Amino acid sequence: MKKYKANIQGMTCKGCERHVVSALENIGAKNIEVSFRRGEAIFELSDGVGVENAKIAIDETNYQPGEIKKIPSEENVVLYNEEGYDLLIIGSGSAAFSAAIKSTEYGAKVGMIEREIVGGTCVNIGCVPSKTLLRAGEINHSAKENLFTGLQTSAGEVNLASLVNQKDDLVNELRKQKYIDLIDEYDIDLIKGEAKFVDENIVEVNGEKFSANRFLIATGASPSLPPISGLEVVDYLTSTTLLELKKVPKQLTIIGSGYIGMELGQLFHNLGSEVTLMQRSERLLKKYDPEISETVEKVLIEQGINIVKGVTFERVEQVGELKKVHIAVDGKKKVVDSEHLLVATGSKPNTDSLNLSAAGVEVGKGKEILINDYARTSNEKVYAAGDVTLGPQFVYVAAYEGGIVADNAIGGLNKKIDLSVVPGVTFTNPSIATVGLTEEQAKEKGYEVKTSVLPLDAVPRAIVNRETTGVFKLVADAKTLKVLGVHIVSENAGDGIYAATLAVKFGLTVDDLKDTLAPYLTMAEGLKLAALTFDKDVSKLSCCAG
Numbered sequence: 055m056k057k058y059k060a061n062i063q064g065m066t067c068k069g070c071e072r073h074v075v076s077a078l079e080n081i082g083a084k085n086i087e088v089s090f091r092r093g094e095a096i097f098e099l100s101d102g103v104g105v106e107n108a109k110i111a112i113d114e115t116n117y118q119p120g121e122i123k124k125i126p127s128e129e130n131v132v133l134y135n136e137e138g139y140d141l142l143i144i145g146s147g148s149a150a151f152s153a154a155i156k157s158t159e160y161g162a163k164v165g166m167i168e169r170e171i172v173g174g175t176c177v178n179i180g181c182v183p184s185k186t187l188l189r190a191g192e193i194n195h196s197a198k199e200n201l202f203t204g205l206q207t208s209a210g211e212v213n214l215a216s217l218v219n220q221k222d223d224l225v226n227e228l229r230k231q232k233y234i235d236l237i238d239e240y241d242i243d244l245i246k247g248e249a250k251f252v253d254e255n256i257v258e259v260n261g262e263k264f265s266a267n268r269f270l271i272a273t274g275a276s277p278s279l280p281p282i283s284g285l286e287v288v289d290y291l292t293s294t295t296l297l298e299l300k301k302v303p304k305q306l307t308i309i310g311s312g313y314i315g316m317e318l319g320q321l322f323h324n325l326g327s328e329v330t331l332m333q334r335s336e337r338l339l340k341k342y343d344p345e346i347s348e349t350v351e352k353v354l355i356e357q358g359i360n361i362v363k364g365v366t367f368e369r370v371e372q373v374g375e376l377k378k379v380h381i382a383v384d385g386k387k388k389v390v391d392s393e394h395l396l397v398a399t400g401s402k403p404n405t406d407s408l409n410l411s412a413a414g415v416e417v418g419k420g421k422e423i424l425i426n427d428y429a430r431t432s433n434e435k436v437y438a439a440g441d442v443t444l445g446p447q448f449v450y451v452a453a454y455e456g457g458i459v460a461d462n463a464i465g466g467l468n469k470k471i472d473l474s475v476v477p478g479v480t481f482t483n484p485s486i487a488t489v490g491l492t493e494e495q496a497k498e499k500g501y502e503v504k505t506s507v508l509p510l511d512a513v514p515r516a517i518v519n520r521e522t523t524g525v526f527k528l529v530a531d532a533k534t535l536k537v538l539g540v541h542i543v544s545e546n547a548g549d550g551i552y553a554a555t556l557a558v559k560f561g562l563t564v565d566d567l568k569d570t571l572a573p574y575l576t577m578a579e580g581l582k583l584a585a586l587t588f589d590k591d592v593s594k595l596s597c598c599a600g
């Protein structure tokens with residue numbers, strides 16, 4: 055049998071799909087899958103049946119068959135290990151599901167092992183729960199700090215238990231829709247328990263052994279603890295347990311001010327806690343452009359969040375319910391007391407329990423799994439994707455890498471991972487979004503750099519919103535004017551960064567941005583205004599940058 059994909063125009067509903075299925079069945083096609091949404095049919099034909107018969111059969115249904123392609127590199131597809139799986143995946147997060155779905159589309163038999171809750175970090179304890187609560191926090195903040203005259207808004211005491219229940223309902227719903235239901239939909243075998251390698255070909259779960267042609271390690275990462283004396287006996291919180299609190303704490307101290315510390319700090323500030331963010335480094339967001347760090351620091355301080363930088367953590371202790379953090383700043387000792395202490399100092403890969411040496415899989419200094427450009431580990435049958443490799447820790451990176459694993463491990467392709475342009479967003483308010491090179495990185499790479507910095511008070515959307523603390527910064531190659539990096543602090547910066555990502559990825563120039571219409575009164579217009587700022591004072595322009 056050979057497998058084909060046909061493009062079909064004109065299907066509009068499930069009924070259309072049924073017509074195409076029956077037409078293909080009539081010519082002896084097998085394993086037929088038709089999707090009117092994607093406008094395609096995937097099917098298998100035995101060697102004696104020519105693909106032109108399929109074209110005629112589809113044509114006779116009155117839909118319009120387009121190109122019919124043999125599914126690429128079918129001969130290379132690594133399929134059907136008689137006794138075991140074609141692909142056995144450890145983990146059930148975003149990298150795992152993306153690899154599993156694509157592999158089943160190649161016709162592979164896929165097993166997936168999960169030791170905790172199906173769906174992994176993003177839906178259960180990461181993106182979804184944090185972003186829905188952040189939204190609630192923002193609404194509470196706006197109610198307290200309404201910027202418009204003539205409106206009466208007020209915010210009462212926050213019922214965190216109720217918010218957390220509502221958040222849990224959403225998590226359960228999305229986990230079901232986006233993960234659990236897909237297990238049956240794509241015919242994936244779910245194996246519950248903790249996986250460890252026995253040898254290069256076998257993984258053991260609860261004493262049962264499973265073999266496979268290929269393996270994917272997609273076990274993610276967990277919060278890591280800094281080496282601060284006393285932490286092991288203090289009742290501290292992680293991002294997971296903080297999102298389960300039922301009462302807003304009076305004070306919340308946060309060790310670490312990366313994106314998780316900042317988002318969760320602002321969330322609890324908006325819900326009514328007194329929040330202190332503490333970090334070792336002298337500069338907030340030290341890897342970002344200085345304009346971004348300074349703006350974010352200014353806005354967080356204006357909002358009432360305490361920021362302590364350049365901290366040496368001496369020890370922590372618990373006295374009754376109170377957590378005491380003993381620190382030194384500029385040689386001066388201090389104790390910061392709070393009801394709750396959040397530790398948000400990064401993450402460590404989940405590799406300890408996997409017995410990787412039995413499979414000959416090498417790890418790096420931080421115990422992350424080392425992979426090559428094709429997502430393959432030091433054992434060519436074993437692949438890894440997502441947070442466990444300690445690459446950029448975003449769910450879309452994990453899912454992208456999982457897809458590459460399916461293409462390479464099952465599809466027989468040789469696709470390289472390309473993480474040269476990865477947008478990143480911190481969902482504070484204002485939010486922070488960046489893509490491409492910072493000014494410093496561009497200079498280190500040898501570019502002659504030209505930059506433009508546009509304060510947010512020059513962006514009409516920010517003016518009408520009455521929230522003008524923020525900035526747009528463009529970094530361009532001075533010779534070609536190609537956009538190398540875009541860095542934004544504004545409301546909904548994450549929505550604007552997608553256009554910037556396209557600009558950086560596809561080598562658009564500052565002139566391309568200037569010459570492209572930007573809808574007036576969107577925050578994304580700031581991108582065009584920042585481009586115009588290279589040679590104009592945009593405060594002297596009329597509306598719509600005209």
Ligand SMILES: Cc1cc2nc3c(=O)[nH]c(=O)nc-3n(C[C@H](O)[C@H](O)[C@H](O)COP(=O)(O)OP(=O)(O)OC[C@H]3O[C@@H](n4cnc5c(N)ncnc54)[C@H](O)[C@@H]3O)c2cc1C
Nearest residue numbers: 145147148149169174175176180249273274440441448449
């Ligand atoms: C608070 C927070 C907020 C975040 N917000 C965002 C955001 O807004 N946007 C964004 O893009 N990213 C966000 N992230 C990051 C994002 O959630 C992760 O990058 C992504 O979920 C990683 O996916 P993964 O598939 O690599 O691993 P995971 O989703 O972590 O899945 C790994 C799974 O493997 C299982 N496992 C581990 N070891 C074993 C074993 N030995 N046997 C069986 N199973 C095992 C684990 O139980 C887990 O379910 C956030 C993360 C956190 C913590």
